[in-house]
Amino acid sequence: MKRILAGTALALALIATGPAMAKPGDPGREKVVAAIKSDHDASIERLRKWIALPTIANMGINHREGAEYMRQLALDAGFQQAKVIATDGVPGVFATLDAGAKDTLAIYFMYDVKHYDPAEWSSPPLEGKIVDRPGEGKALIGRGAVNQKGPETAFLTALRAFRTAGVKLPVNLVFVAEGEEEIASPHFAQVVNQPEVRAALEKAVGIIIPSASQSVDGQVTLLLGAKGAVELQLISSGEKWGRGPNKDIHSSLMANVDSPAWHLIKALNTLVADDGHTPAIDGWFENVKPLTARQKELIAADVAAGNEADEMKVLVIKHWYKDEDYLTASYRLAEQPTVNIQGLVSGYMGPGGKTVLPGRAEAKIDLRLVPDMTKDEAVSKLKSHLAKRGFGDIEVNVSGGYGPNQTDENSPLIKAEQATLADAKIPATLSARSAGSWPGVVFTGPPLHLPAGQFGGGRGGGAHAPDEWLLIDSSNPKVLGFDGQAILYADFLYEVARTAKAKR
Missing domain, CATH: 3.40.630.10 (Zn peptidases)
Known part of the structure; x- marks a missing residue:
C-alpha cells in the first residue's frame, strides 16, 4: 500500500x-x-x-x-x-x-x-x-x-x-x-x-x-x-624549524623547550583578523572582484525566493556571522574569499591525556577563491605572508586546487x-x-x-x-x-x- x-x-x-x-x-x-x-x-x-x-x-x-x-x-x-x-x-x-x-x-x-x-x-x-x-x-x-x-x-x-x-x-x-x-x-x-x-x-x-x-x-x-578551492596542509615540526623536539617528548620539558604545536598556532592566528573570520593574509583582497550591481540583484531575488529558516535548520546554526541579515550574509557568501581550518592534528589524540610535547603539528586548510583570484596567487601570498612573520619554516603542502x-x-x-x-x-x-x-x-x-x-x-x-x-x-x-x-x-x-x- x-x-x-x-x-x-x-x-x-x-x-x-x-x-x-x-x-x-x-x-x-x-x-x-x-x-x-x-x-x-x-x-x-x-x-x-x-x-x-x-x-x-x-x-x-x-x-x-x-x-x-x-x-x-x-x-x-x-x-x-x-x-x-x-x-x-x-x-x-x-x-x-x-x-x-x-x-x-x-x-x-x-x-x-x-x-x-x-x-x-x-x-x-x-x-x-x-x-x-x-x-x-x-x-x-x-x-x-x-x-x-x-x-x-x-x-x-x-x-x-x-x-x-x-x-x-x-x-x-x-x-x-x-x-x-x-x-x-x-x-x-x-x-x-x-x-x-x-x-x-x-x-x-x-x-x-x-x-x-x-x-x-x-x-x-x-x-x-x-x-575556486585550494586544499593544503601547514606543517610545523622541530626538524624543519630547527627548534623544539624532532619527536614527542615529555610535557614537563615545555618549560625550557620550544613547541612546534604552539608555533603552528601562532602562525595560524596571523591568517585571520581578530574576529577569527576575516582573512588577513597580506594582499589577500588585492584581486578580489566586487559583486556587480546585477549580481547583487540576482542574489537578492534568490534570497527573496529562498527559505532562511530551512537553510539554518539544515546547517544546524542559529546565527550568521556578526548576526547579519540573510541578504547581507548571502552577499558575503558569494563575494568573500575564505581561509578555513578543516582540522588540527598534533601529538596524542586518544582518550584521556598523555603528557607529551609534540614534535609535529599539522593544520588542514582550504582556501575558497573568488574572481579574479588564482590558485597560484593565493598559495604565493600565503607563503610570503608566513615567511614575513618568521614562519618560513612551516611547510606548505598543496594537495589540490583551482581557480573560480x-x-x-x-x-x-x-x-x-x-x-x-x-x-x-x-x-x-x-x-x-x-x-x-x-x-x-x-x-x-x-x-x-x-x-x-x-x-x-x-x-x-x-x-x-x-x-x-x-x-x-x-x-x-x-x-x-x-x-x-x-x-x-x-x-x-x-x-x-x-x-x-x-x-x-
Missing part, C-alpha cells in the same frame, strides 16, 4: 511540477518518458551498486576499479566509445556519443566520494537503504547519494531511455569524469588537456554537472559560477536551463555563484572558454556528512523524485538542441 501511495504522490508531482508535455521538435519524447518510468527499479539498483564501490582519492581506495566502473557505466548508457585516461594521480574517463546531431553538449562527472565513518550512520553507508523521509517521501541513504552519484545516475537513466525507446538523441555528447574532485582535482587538467579530449570539448555549446538542486519548496537556484569560474547569464546553456525549468513549472532563480567549488574553470577558462553550469531537479542532502541522502519517491508535489529528475534531463537535451538551433 505504501508503494502505491508513493507512486500516486510521484505521479501528482510530475503533473504539478514535472517536465512538460512534448514540444514540436521533440520527437519520441513520450517513448523516452515511458522508458524512464519502466526502468525505475533497475535504475535504483544501478545506483546502489555504484554506491557500493566508493572511490576515495585521499585514501587510495578503488582508483582503478572506480575509473573502469565509470567507463562501463558510460558505455552501458549509450556512449559509443569510452576510455580511461591515465594521470599522475587518479585516472579520468573520457567518452563520446555521436548522435549525428548538429550540436554537442559536454557533461562533467565525478566518480569519487568523501570518506565516511560507518559508526556515524543510521544505516551502512554503502548499502543504499531506502527509508521514509517524513514530509518528503522515500529517500536512499548512502555515500555519494546526492554528491554526485544520484544525480549522475538520473542523467545516465535518461540516456538509456533514449536508446531503449529507439529515439535519436537531439544532441551529441562529450563526457569527462574524474576521481579526484573531493581533493580539489589536482590532476583533472591532465585529462582535459589531452588533445583528443580538448578537440571534442571545443565542439560543445557548454558543459553541465548534474545536481539535485530543488529546495524543500521546490525552487531551483541556477548558479552562474563557483568559488563564471558564466554569462545570457549564454545559450543558461537559457536552455531556464527554459527547461520554466516548461516544467519549476520556479527558478539565478545567483552569482556557489560558495562551494568544482573545477569548472578548466572549461570556462582558456583555451576552451565554455559556458558551464550545474543543473537538475530533485532533492537531497548530507553531502560530506553522515546519512547522505537522495529523494527517490517524492510525496511533495513541488519536488521531483528520481524518475522526474531523469525526465527533466531528457527535456533539457531537447531544449539544448532547440536553443542552439535558434542561436545558429
Whole structure:
C-alpha cells in the first residue's frame, strides 16, 4: 500500500511540477518518458551498486576499479566509445556519443566520494537503504547519494531511455569524469588537456554537472559560477624549524623547550583578523572582484525566493556571522574569499591525556577563491605572508586546487536551463555563484572558454556528512523524485538542441 501511495504522490508531482508535455521538435519524447518510468527499479539498483564501490582519492581506495566502473557505466548508457585516461594521480574517463546531431553538449562527472565513518550512520553507508523521509517521501541513504552519484545516475537513466525507446538523441555528447574532485582535482587538467579530449570539448555549446538542486519548496537556484578551492596542509615540526623536539617528548620539558604545536598556532592566528573570520593574509583582497550591481540583484531575488529558516535548520546554526541579515550574509557568501581550518592534528589524540610535547603539528586548510583570484596567487601570498612573520619554516603542502569560474547569464546553456525549468513549472532563480567549488574553470577558462553550469531537479542532502541522502519517491508535489529528475534531463537535451538551433 505504501508503494502505491508513493507512486500516486510521484505521479501528482510530475503533473504539478514535472517536465512538460512534448514540444514540436521533440520527437519520441513520450517513448523516452515511458522508458524512464519502466526502468525505475533497475535504475535504483544501478545506483546502489555504484554506491557500493566508493572511490576515495585521499585514501587510495578503488582508483582503478572506480575509473573502469565509470567507463562501463558510460558505455552501458549509450556512449559509443569510452576510455580511461591515465594521470599522475587518479585516472579520468573520457567518452563520446555521436548522435549525428548538429550540436554537442559536454557533461562533467565525478566518480569519487568523501570518506565516511560507518559508526556515524543510521544505516551502512554503502548499502543504499531506502527509508521514509517524513514530509518528503522515500529517500536512499548512502555515500555519494546526492554528491554526485544520484544525480549522475538520473542523467545516465535518461540516456538509456533514449536508446531503449529507439529515439535519436537531439544532441551529441562529450563526457569527462574524474576521481579526484573531493581533493580539489589536482590532476583533472591532465585529462582535459589531452588533445583528443580538448578537440571534442571545443565542439560543445557548454558543459553541465548534474545536481539535485530543488529546495524543500521546490525552487531551483541556477548558479552562474563557483568559488575556486585550494586544499593544503601547514606543517610545523622541530626538524624543519630547527627548534623544539624532532619527536614527542615529555610535557614537563615545555618549560625550557620550544613547541612546534604552539608555533603552528601562532602562525595560524596571523591568517585571520581578530574576529577569527576575516582573512588577513597580506594582499589577500588585492584581486578580489566586487559583486556587480546585477549580481547583487540576482542574489537578492534568490534570497527573496529562498527559505532562511530551512537553510539554518539544515546547517544546524542559529546565527550568521556578526548576526547579519540573510541578504547581507548571502552577499558575503558569494563575494568573500575564505581561509578555513578543516582540522588540527598534533601529538596524542586518544582518550584521556598523555603528557607529551609534540614534535609535529599539522593544520588542514582550504582556501575558497573568488574572481579574479588564482590558485597560484593565493598559495604565493600565503607563503610570503608566513615567511614575513618568521614562519618560513612551516611547510606548505598543496594537495589540490583551482581557480573560480563564471558564466554569462545570457549564454545559450543558461537559457536552455531556464527554459527547461520554466516548461516544467519549476520556479527558478539565478545567483552569482556557489560558495562551494568544482573545477569548472578548466572549461570556462582558456583555451576552451565554455559556458558551464550545474543543473537538475530533485532533492537531497548530507553531502560530506553522515546519512547522505537522495529523494527517490517524492510525496511533495513541488519536488521531483528520481524518475522526474531523469525526465527533466531528457527535456533539457531537447531544449539544448532547440536553443542552439535558434542561436545558429
